Amino acid sequence: MTLENKLGITDSAELARAEEKLSKKKAIALFESGYLNDLQAGSYEALVKIHKYLFEDIYDFAGKMRNANLAKGNFRFAPVMYLQAALENIEKMPQNNYDEIIEKYVEMNAAHPFREGNGRSTRIWLDLILKKELRSVIDWSRIDKDDYLSAMERSPIKDIEIKHLLKQALTDKIDDREIYIKSIDYSYYYEGYTVYKAEEL
Numbered sequence: 548m549t550l551e552n553k554l555g556i557t558d559s560a561e562l563a564r565a566e567e568k569l570s571k572k573k574a575i576a577l578f579e580s581g582y583l584n585d586l587q588a589g590s591y592e593a594l595v596k597i598h599k600y601l602f603e604d605i606y607d608f609a610g611k612m613r614n615a616n617l618a619k620g621n622f623r624f625a626p627v628m629y630l631q632a633a634l635e636n637i638e639k640m641p642q643n644n645y646d647e648i649i650e651k652y653v654e655m656n657a658a659h660p661f662r663e664g665n666g667r668s669t670r671i672w673l674d675l676i677l678k679k680e681l682r683s684v685i686d687w688s689r690i691d692k693d694d695y696l697s698a699m700e701r702s703p704i705k706d707i708e709i710k711h712l713l714k715q716a717l718t719d720k721i722d723d724r725e726i727y728i729k730s731i732d733y734s735y736y737y738e739g740y741t742v743y744k745a746e747e748l
Contacts, residue, residue: 549562550562550606550662550663551606551607552566552605552606553604553605553606553607554605565605566602566605569604569605570601570602570605570664570667571731571732573600573601573602573603573604574601574667574671574731575728575731577597577600577601577671578724578727578728579724582596582600583597583671583675586675588642588675588676588678588679588680589638589640589642589648589651589672589675589676589679590638591634591637591638591660593672593675594655594660594668594669594672595610596610597668597671597672597675598610598661598664598665598668601664601667601668602663602664606662606663606664608661608662608663609664610661611661612630612631612634612660612661613627613630613659613660613661613662614627615627615662617659617662620700622700622703624657624658624659625657625658625659630658630660633654633657633658634658634660636654637651637654637655637658640654642676642680643680644680644681645681645710645714646710648673648676648677648680648681649706649709649710649713650706651676652669652672652673652676653699653702653703653706653709655669655672656669656699656702657702657703667731670685670687670730671730673685674727674730677717678721681717682719682721683717683718683719683721684717684718684720684721684726684727684730685713685716685717685718685730686716686717686718686720686726686729686730687716687729687730688729688730688732689715689716690712690713690715690716694712695709695712698712
């Protein structure tokens with residue numbers, strides 16, 4: 548079933564391609580405009596603003612909390628009736644060191660607050676926290692897709708695997724445009740998109 552969208556597209560494959568191109572352009576603008584620097588790293592409000600910025604030209608629900616229950620494979624994300632409380636608890640989680648930051652990221656992934664575009668938005672949100680607290684970001688291109696997906700699936704029960712995987716890909720190149728763009732490219736790769744490179748947009 549194709550999500551209702553502002554583009555009037557009814558074919559899911561066509562929508563996926565259009566969504567990738569438009570939101571990736573917005574993701575690059577998000578970095579180049581300096582908009583991210585004004586956000587409160589680790590807050591739900593920051594995640595809302597990132598999601599809205601990326602998807603506001605495509606979906607009416609950009610930046611809005613979902614009102615439907617979601618699952619991926621056998622994993623069920625936070626039920627709608629508990630979602631607000633879950634987000635308030637995540638907001639209060641500490642982010643003083645690497646382990647605390649990844650634990651917060653894992654919880655936000657499990658909450659999955661939006662109807663679509665959670666992974667892409669939350670990875671930018673994670674890098675924003677890492678940049679502020681540890682002066683690091685993740686070079687996502689150094690992480691194997693299958694290793695990442697399986698580690699994330701297991702992370703709500705056992706997060707040692709995802710902590711190890713992401714730690715190996717940390718870099719201090721926090722203002723490097725190429726690292727950021729590679730991260731955006733790989734965000735789409737992780738979620739099964741075609742992956743248009745930045746120069747193809």
